[in-house]
Amino acid sequence: MAAQQVIVLLALASLAVASKPDCKELVKPLVLDSHSPIYGKWVLHVASWDDPGLKDDILSVNSSWLDVSASSESGVITIYWADRLNENKCLQGIANATISGMTSHTTYNINGHTSYHDGKYYETCSNCLLSEDTTLLPDGKSKGRYFFLFTRTGALEGSELETFKNQAECLKFPSEYHFTSKDLCPDGRATTSTGVKNTEKEQPEIEPNVQ
Ligand SMILES: *[C@@H]1O[C@H](CO)[C@@H](O)[C@H](O)[C@H]1NC(C)=O
Numbered sequence: 001m002a003a004q005q006v007i008v009l010l011a012l013a014s015l016a017v018a019s020k021p022d023c024k025e026l027v028k029p030l031v032l033d034s035h036s037p038i039y040g041k042w043v044l045h046v047a048s049w050d051d052p053g054l055k056d057d058i059l060s061v062n063s064s065w066l067d068v069s070a071s072s073e074s075g076v077i078t079i080y081w082a083d084r085l086n087e088n089k090c091l092q093g094i095a096n097a098t099i100s101g102m103t104s105h106t107t108y109n110i111n112g113h114t115s116y117h118d119g120k121y122y123e124t125c126s127n128c129l130l131s132e133d134t135t136l137l138p139d140g141k142s143k144g145r146y147f148f149l150f151t152r153t154g155a156l157e158g159s160e161l162e163t164f165k166n167q168a169e170c171l172k173f174p175s176e177y178h179f180t181s182k183d184l185c186p187d188g189r190a191t192t193s194t195g196v197k198n199t200e201k202e203q204p205e206i207e208p209n210v211q
């Protein structure tokens, strides 16, 4: 009888293993260098988050896009971002990120407010950008993580979405997702500077994708 129980347990255990995503295979951090496939324009398709406190901020983002480029300084990349908020306002800015190994450290200055983000990038579909963004409080403590999947056009195959969900599960994100629209804000770089909103209406302080 005891032996039977063991066999049943073993069978259940192997079932559980079989149905679990292979996280080692699915979640491979990118070492960031000038050849990393992170450069160029990216349109956000879906976001996940792991802290309830981050939910309202991400839900207020209707669309988001980035332009990641190398800077003149080695180990520094430049991120231009433009978010459309649900009140139909565009918010945009430019930030420098310093790269060390597998992590990027970015300081965003938005309307005079500073926020800190540690980013990690992972292997993903071709023409996709997968990033895990930890928002840091001024004392260095984590406020929580976002998980973002960008693509070149904003479009994504169903199977690629399934992979994203499995990757999010591997990284212990709850299965809640925010799908963003492709109604992108215009590129404001020609006319405005860092952190300047290009609408006249007052709005709450919102960070790129987050608060
Ligand atoms: C974005 O805004 C459009 C137009 O107001 C709306 O139809 C759509 O549901 C919004 N999408 C998201 C993800 O907020």
Ligand SMILES: *[C@@H]1O[C@H](CO)[C@@H](O)[C@H](O)[C@H]1NC(C)=O
Binding pocket: 071, 072, 073, 094, 095, 096, 194
């Ligand atoms: C980013 O770095 C470049 C080069 O060091 C500098 O000229 C620029 O002002 C920086 N931009 C921001 C937004 O900090």
